[in-house]
Amino acid sequence: MSSSTNSFDLIYQVVREIPAGRVTSYGAIAAYLGMKGGARMVGWAMNASHTIADIPAHRVVNRNGVLTGKNFFGGDRMEELLASEGIRVQDDQILAFKSHFWDPSIELL
Template sequence: MKNSFDDIYEVVRLIPHGRVSSYGAIAGYLGGKGGARMVGWAMNASHNDDTIPAHRVVNRNGVLTGKAFFGGNRMQELLENEGIIVKNDKIQNFKELFWSPTKELL
Protein backbone atom coordinates (compact mmCIF):
# COMPACT_ATOMS: atom_id res chain seq x y z
CA MET A 1 0.00 0.00 0.00
CA LYS A 2 1.68 3.13 -1.23
CA ASN A 3 -0.88 5.22 0.53
CA SER A 4 -1.08 7.50 -2.45
CA PHE A 5 -2.51 7.46 -5.96
CA ASP A 6 -2.21 3.70 -5.87
CA ASP A 7 -4.98 3.56 -3.29
CA ILE A 8 -7.25 5.47 -5.59
CA TYR A 9 -6.25 3.35 -8.56
CA GLU A 10 -7.03 0.20 -6.63
CA VAL A 11 -10.50 1.37 -5.70
CA VAL A 12 -11.24 2.52 -9.24
CA ARG A 13 -10.12 -0.88 -10.52
CA LEU A 14 -12.61 -2.48 -8.13
CA ILE A 15 -15.53 -0.66 -9.70
CA PRO A 16 -17.76 -3.38 -11.21
CA HIS A 17 -18.47 -3.48 -14.92
CA GLY A 18 -21.42 -1.31 -15.81
CA ARG A 19 -21.19 0.64 -12.58
CA VAL A 20 -19.89 4.10 -11.75
CA SER A 21 -18.55 5.96 -8.74
CA SER A 22 -17.81 9.53 -7.74
CA TYR A 23 -14.64 11.36 -6.78
CA GLY A 24 -16.04 12.28 -3.39
CA ALA A 25 -17.05 8.69 -2.64
CA ILE A 26 -13.56 7.41 -3.35
CA ALA A 27 -11.97 10.27 -1.42
CA GLY A 28 -14.28 9.56 1.49
CA TYR A 29 -13.48 5.84 1.38
CA LEU A 30 -9.76 6.55 1.52
CA GLY A 31 -10.49 8.83 4.42
CA GLY A 32 -9.75 12.40 3.48
CA LYS A 33 -6.25 11.78 2.27
CA GLY A 34 -6.93 14.86 0.39
CA GLY A 35 -10.04 15.97 -1.26
CA ALA A 36 -12.24 14.88 -4.08
CA ARG A 37 -9.99 17.06 -6.23
CA MET A 38 -7.01 14.87 -5.44
CA VAL A 39 -8.93 11.88 -6.76
CA GLY A 40 -9.52 13.61 -10.07
CA TRP A 41 -5.93 14.68 -10.06
CA ALA A 42 -4.85 11.09 -9.57
CA MET A 43 -7.10 10.12 -12.45
CA ASN A 44 -5.24 12.58 -14.62
CA ALA A 45 -1.97 10.96 -13.61
CA SER A 46 -3.51 7.53 -14.21
CA HIS A 47 -4.11 8.47 -17.79
CA ASN A 48 -0.85 6.69 -18.54
CA ASP A 49 -2.32 3.58 -17.01
CA ASP A 50 -4.79 1.97 -19.39
CA THR A 51 -5.70 -0.50 -16.64
CA ILE A 52 -7.59 2.23 -14.78
CA PRO A 53 -11.25 2.56 -15.82
CA ALA A 54 -11.28 6.26 -15.06
CA HIS A 55 -14.32 6.66 -17.29
CA ARG A 56 -16.36 5.02 -14.51
CA VAL A 57 -15.52 7.89 -12.19
CA VAL A 58 -17.70 10.96 -12.41
CA ASN A 59 -18.65 13.82 -10.13
CA ARG A 60 -21.48 13.75 -7.61
CA ASN A 61 -23.96 14.95 -10.25
CA GLY A 62 -23.16 12.01 -12.47
CA VAL A 63 -21.73 14.38 -15.05
CA LEU A 64 -18.77 13.33 -17.17
CA THR A 65 -16.64 16.22 -16.01
CA GLY A 66 -13.46 14.57 -17.21
CA LYS A 67 -14.72 13.53 -20.61
CA ALA A 68 -12.56 16.25 -22.17
CA PHE A 69 -9.47 14.42 -20.93
CA PHE A 70 -10.51 11.31 -22.83
CA GLY A 71 -10.88 13.20 -26.02
CA GLY A 72 -14.24 14.06 -27.52
CA ASN A 73 -16.99 11.70 -26.43
CA ARG A 74 -14.62 8.81 -25.76
CA MET A 75 -15.64 8.58 -22.11
CA GLN A 76 -19.31 8.55 -23.02
CA GLU A 77 -18.80 5.80 -25.56
CA LEU A 78 -16.93 3.67 -23.06
CA LEU A 79 -19.74 4.07 -20.54
CA GLU A 80 -22.45 3.33 -23.10
CA ASN A 81 -20.42 0.33 -24.15
CA GLU A 82 -20.92 -0.99 -20.63
CA GLY A 83 -24.66 -0.48 -20.84
CA ILE A 84 -24.66 2.87 -19.09
CA ILE A 85 -26.97 5.46 -20.59
CA VAL A 86 -25.40 8.87 -21.01
CA LYS A 87 -27.45 11.89 -21.94
CA ASN A 88 -25.96 15.33 -22.49
CA ASP A 89 -22.71 14.29 -20.75
CA LYS A 90 -24.76 13.12 -17.79
CA ILE A 91 -25.27 9.55 -16.58
CA GLN A 92 -28.91 8.51 -16.55
CA ASN A 93 -30.15 6.44 -13.64
CA PHE A 94 -26.96 7.48 -11.90
CA LYS A 95 -28.39 6.84 -8.46
CA GLU A 96 -28.84 3.13 -9.20
CA LEU A 97 -25.62 2.75 -11.15
CA PHE A 98 -23.70 4.47 -8.39
CA TRP A 99 -21.19 2.20 -6.69
CA SER A 100 -20.18 3.25 -3.20
CA PRO A 101 -16.86 1.70 -2.02
CA THR A 102 -17.71 2.49 1.59
CA LYS A 103 -21.01 0.63 1.49
CA GLU A 104 -20.67 -2.02 -1.21
CA LEU A 105 -16.99 -2.68 -0.73
CA LEU A 106 -16.00 -4.26 2.52
Protein backbone atom coordinates in the same frame (compact mmCIF):
# COMPACT_ATOMS: atom_id res chain seq x y z
CA MET B 1 5.54 -1.09 -3.94
CA SER B 2 6.65 1.87 -5.86
CA SER B 3 5.72 4.05 -2.96
CA SER B 4 5.90 7.16 -5.04
CA THR B 5 2.32 8.05 -4.39
CA ASN B 6 0.69 6.34 -1.46
CA SER B 7 -2.78 7.81 -1.78
CA PHE B 8 -2.57 7.58 -5.53
CA ASP B 9 -2.14 3.85 -5.44
CA LEU B 10 -5.06 3.53 -3.05
CA ILE B 11 -7.29 5.40 -5.44
CA TYR B 12 -6.20 3.21 -8.33
CA GLN B 13 -7.06 0.14 -6.31
CA VAL B 14 -10.59 1.35 -5.69
CA VAL B 15 -11.20 2.54 -9.23
CA ARG B 16 -9.90 -0.75 -10.54
CA GLU B 17 -12.46 -2.56 -8.38
CA ILE B 18 -15.34 -0.74 -9.99
CA PRO B 19 -17.42 -3.37 -11.80
CA ALA B 20 -18.46 -2.81 -15.39
CA GLY B 21 -21.74 -1.02 -15.77
CA ARG B 22 -21.23 0.80 -12.51
CA VAL B 23 -19.93 4.27 -11.71
CA THR B 24 -18.69 6.10 -8.66
CA SER B 25 -17.92 9.64 -7.64
CA TYR B 26 -14.72 11.36 -6.59
CA GLY B 27 -16.14 12.15 -3.18
CA ALA B 28 -17.08 8.51 -2.59
CA ILE B 29 -13.54 7.38 -3.24
CA ALA B 30 -12.07 10.24 -1.24
CA ALA B 31 -14.37 9.46 1.66
CA TYR B 32 -13.51 5.77 1.43
CA LEU B 33 -9.85 6.69 1.69
CA GLY B 34 -10.65 9.00 4.54
CA MET B 35 -10.07 12.22 2.63
CA LYS B 36 -13.48 13.75 2.81
CA GLY B 37 -13.40 16.89 0.77
CA GLY B 38 -10.23 15.81 -0.96
CA ALA B 39 -12.16 14.94 -4.04
CA ARG B 40 -9.81 17.16 -5.98
CA MET B 41 -6.97 14.83 -5.26
CA VAL B 42 -8.98 11.92 -6.60
CA GLY B 43 -9.44 13.82 -9.83
CA TRP B 44 -5.71 14.37 -9.91
CA ALA B 45 -5.14 10.66 -9.52
CA MET B 46 -7.40 10.14 -12.50
CA ASN B 47 -5.32 12.64 -14.39
CA ALA B 48 -2.26 10.50 -13.73
CA SER B 49 -4.28 7.39 -14.56
CA HIS B 50 -4.70 8.93 -17.95
CA THR B 51 -1.30 7.49 -18.72
CA ILE B 52 -2.38 4.10 -17.37
CA ALA B 53 -4.77 1.80 -19.20
CA ASP B 54 -5.52 -0.31 -16.15
CA ILE B 55 -7.60 2.43 -14.67
CA PRO B 56 -11.18 2.68 -15.94
CA ALA B 57 -11.39 6.36 -15.11
CA HIS B 58 -14.39 6.60 -17.39
CA ARG B 59 -16.35 4.99 -14.56
CA VAL B 60 -15.52 7.87 -12.29
CA VAL B 61 -17.70 10.93 -12.50
CA ASN B 62 -18.57 13.84 -10.28
CA ARG B 63 -21.33 13.92 -7.70
CA ASN B 64 -23.80 15.15 -10.30
CA GLY B 65 -23.18 12.14 -12.50
CA VAL B 66 -21.66 14.45 -15.08
CA LEU B 67 -18.70 13.33 -17.16
CA THR B 68 -16.50 16.19 -16.09
CA GLY B 69 -13.30 14.63 -17.36
CA LYS B 70 -14.67 13.25 -20.58
CA ASN B 71 -12.83 16.09 -22.19
CA PHE B 72 -9.58 14.49 -21.07
CA PHE B 73 -10.44 11.15 -22.62
CA GLY B 74 -10.19 12.64 -26.02
CA GLY B 75 -13.70 13.54 -27.05
CA ASP B 76 -16.63 11.26 -26.41
CA ARG B 77 -14.45 8.26 -25.67
CA MET B 78 -15.76 8.21 -22.13
CA GLU B 79 -19.35 8.34 -23.25
CA GLU B 80 -18.76 5.49 -25.69
CA LEU B 81 -17.15 3.35 -23.02
CA LEU B 82 -19.99 3.91 -20.59
CA ALA B 83 -22.58 3.27 -23.27
CA SER B 84 -20.72 0.09 -24.10
CA GLU B 85 -21.24 -1.03 -20.54
CA GLY B 86 -24.95 -0.39 -20.66
CA ILE B 87 -24.87 3.06 -19.14
CA ARG B 88 -26.95 5.71 -20.85
CA VAL B 89 -25.27 9.06 -21.12
CA GLN B 90 -26.97 12.15 -22.41
CA ASP B 91 -25.57 15.65 -22.55
CA ASP B 92 -22.46 14.48 -20.67
CA GLN B 93 -24.73 13.34 -17.87
CA ILE B 94 -25.36 9.74 -16.80
CA LEU B 95 -29.01 8.74 -16.78
CA ALA B 96 -30.17 6.85 -13.72
CA PHE B 97 -26.81 7.73 -12.27
CA LYS B 98 -28.02 6.75 -8.86
CA SER B 99 -28.93 3.30 -10.15
CA HIS B 100 -25.46 2.80 -11.53
CA PHE B 101 -23.78 4.38 -8.54
CA TRP B 102 -21.23 2.12 -6.90
CA ASP B 103 -20.18 3.03 -3.40
CA PRO B 104 -16.79 1.59 -2.31
CA SER B 105 -17.59 2.06 1.35
CA ILE B 106 -20.55 -0.26 0.88
CA GLU B 107 -19.74 -2.63 -1.98
CA LEU B 108 -16.07 -2.91 -1.10
CA LEU B 109 -16.69 -2.87 2.60
